[in-house]
Amino acid sequence: xxxxxxxxxxxxxxxxxxxxxxxxxxxxxxxxxxxxxxxxxxxxxxxxxxxxxxxxxxxxxxxxxxxxxxxxxxxxxxxxxxxxxxxxxxxxxxxxxxxxxxxxxxxxxxxxxxxxxxxxxxxxxxxxxxxxxxxxxxxxxxxxxxxxxxxxxxxxxxxxxxxxxxxxxxxxxxxxxxxxxxxxxxxxxxxxxxxxxxxxxxxxxxxxxxxxxxxxxxxxxxxxxxxxxxxxxxxxxxxxxxxxxxxxxxxxxxxxxxxxxxxxxxxxxxxxxxxxxxxxxxxxxxxxxxxxxxxxxxxxxxxxxxxxxxxxxxxxxxxxxxxxxxxxxxxxxxxxxxxxxxxxxxxxxxxxxxxxxxxxxxxxxxxxxxxxxxxxxxxxxxxxxxxxxxxxxxxxxxxxxxxxxxxxxxxxxxxxxxxxxxxxxxx
Ligand code: C2E
Ligand code: CA
Ligand code: CA
Numbered sequence: 001x002x003x004x005x006x007x008x009x010x011x012x013x014x015x016x017x018x019x020x021x022x023x024x025x026x027x028x029x030x031x032x033x034x035x036x037x038x039x040x041x042x043x044x045x046x047x048x049x050x051x052x053x054x055x056x057x058x059x060x061x062x063x064x065x066x067x068x069x070x071x072x073x074x075x076x077x078x079x080x081x082x083x084x085x086x087x088x089x090x091x092x093x094x095x096x097x098x099x100x101x102x103x104x105x106x107x108x109x110x111x112x113x114x115x116x117x118x119x120x121x122x123x124x125x126x127x128x129x130x131x132x133x134x135x136x137x138x139x140x141x142x143x144x145x146x147x148x149x150x151x152x153x154x155x156x157x158x159x160x161x162x163x164x165x166x167x168x169x170x171x172x173x174x175x176x177x178x179x180x181x182x183x184x185x186x187x188x189x190x191x192x193x194x195x196x197x198x199x200x201x202x203x204x205x206x207x208x209x210x211x212x213x214x215x216x217x218x219x220x221x222x223x224x225x226x227x228x229x230x231x232x233x234x235x236x237x238x239x240x241x242x243x244x245x246x247x248x249x250x251x252x253x254x255x256x257x258x259x260x261x262x263x264x265x266x267x268x269x270x271x272x273x274x275x276x277x278x279x280x281x282x283x284x285x286x287x288x289x290x291x292x293x294x295x296x297x298x299x300x301x302x303x304x305x306x307x308x309x310x311x312x313x314x315x316x317x318x319x320x321x322x323x324x325x326x327x328x329x330x331x332x333x334x335x336x337x338x339x340x341x342x343x344x345x346x347x348x349x350x351x352x353x354x355x356x357x358x359x360x361x362x363x364x365x366x367x368x369x370x371x372x373x374x375x376x377x378x379x380x381x382x383x384x385x386x387x388x389x390x391x392x393x394x395x396x397x398x399x400x401x402x403x404x405x406x407x408x409x410x411x412x413x414x415x416x417x418x419x420x421x422x423x424x425x426x427x
Contacts, residue, residue, distance in 0.1 A: 012080065038128050048120055076090050177227065195414070209265075210268075238272065274301055283324065301328060351372055373400045383404070
């Protein structure tokens with residue numbers, strides 16, 4: 001039985017579990033000291049792995065492992081859980097010390113890595129659980145640190161989060177929300193907002209993205225991040241998604257009829273919808289119903305939906321055959337290989353907001369964004385930057401010849417009437 005990770009020489013999962021359980025047995029509650037379990041993974045590692053190749057990916061993991069090993073204290077244990085995921089056991093620490101140590105690891109990892117003449121930047125997302133507060137054994141503590149790590153990722157990358165019972169309490173709120181959501185479908189409480197997408201060569205509006213809103217009877221407008229994941233898990237996304245597509249196409253028709261200039265409308269599709277057998281025929285029917293031209297409709301999917309390359313490829317080709325456009329949304333955050341892009345009939349890449357937010361400040365994000373722009377250019381794809389908020393960001397994007405942009409700098413998502421006004425006031 002081996003206890004070490006072959007690639008990095010760190011402890012492996014088995015040894016780590018054992019060390020945590022031993023530390024728990026030896027633990028004595030003195031002066032508020034605790035044990036801390038850090039769980040972290042590297043943000044966007046997959047992208048770098050794909051872009052630079054697995055060999056370099058492995059070398060980077062080794063360098064990261066060395067950095068971790070050299071910054072742990074003498075009695076701490078660092079382990080590789082697999083892939084780009086690592087854990088560290090901190091012995092005899094206060095919560096405050098854990099916080100400081102976690103930040104120190106994050107800083108160490110974020111130092112640029114020079115490899116084959118390229119500078120690579122990586123940041124970790126870190127989740128933390130504490131003994132005795134959060135669990136009784138290694139299993140518990142690691143699971144909870146992992147849960148906190150997912151929360152850290154959700155909060156934005158390069159983030160550190162402690163486990164908190166609220167992460168699990170959310171479950172009961174969830175059941176309430178689920179019931180309300182069911183009623184909302186019956187009562188038709190959903191509306192769409194529209195956010196302009198601007199062509200950077202002409203400064204004209206290229207289209208809008210339709211974004212769903214729930215008009216909750218008590219809470220007011222509820223944003224999609226609150227309910228789309230639940231709709232997705234429960235299957236309610238199927239009727240909701242069809243409603244969104246229909247509304248969006250009817251809206252486009254309506255604007256056209258009032259002679260407002262609006263070339264295209266984009267609609268987000270979730271994974272469950274994507275793999276639903278009648279997706280293509282449903283879209284075709286709505287196009288016929290509203291008699292819009294199919295190439296005025298853009299379907300936005302995310303990288304993660306294309307994991308099953310073969311199936312995805314069939315669906316995407318069918319979509320392309322009925323004439324709609326296809327965008328890859330949140331590009332750069334997913335975990336699929338870049339080589340798949342060549343296989344799919346895709347029109348646009350939308351660079352995720354997280355890369356745009358620091359683009360004018362950080363070389364790291366500028367590098368990733370430029371890398372995406374270069375690659376898209378090679379593949380003949382148009383690139384849309386999401387979440388553009390400042391002139392500085394726009395400047396950098398223009399410099400790298402990004403094709404289109406969307407974000408608060410141009411307009412927030414607008415309700416139907418406000419969108420109509422926006423369109424009427426265009427020069
Ligand atoms: P998304 O597709 O990435 O949509 C862009 C999100 O970024 C929108 O959030 C938009 O309001 C926000 N945004 C746009 N510009 C800026 C900016 O400059 N700064 C910042 N901070 N944010 C900006 P929203 O409307 O809350 O939607 C969140 C997500 O919910 C969407 O992300 C999409 O994944 C999902 N979603 C929205 N509508 C639908 C839908 O009809 N069906 C499905 N399946 N998912 C939807
Ligand atoms: Ca989108
Ligand atoms: Ca997006």
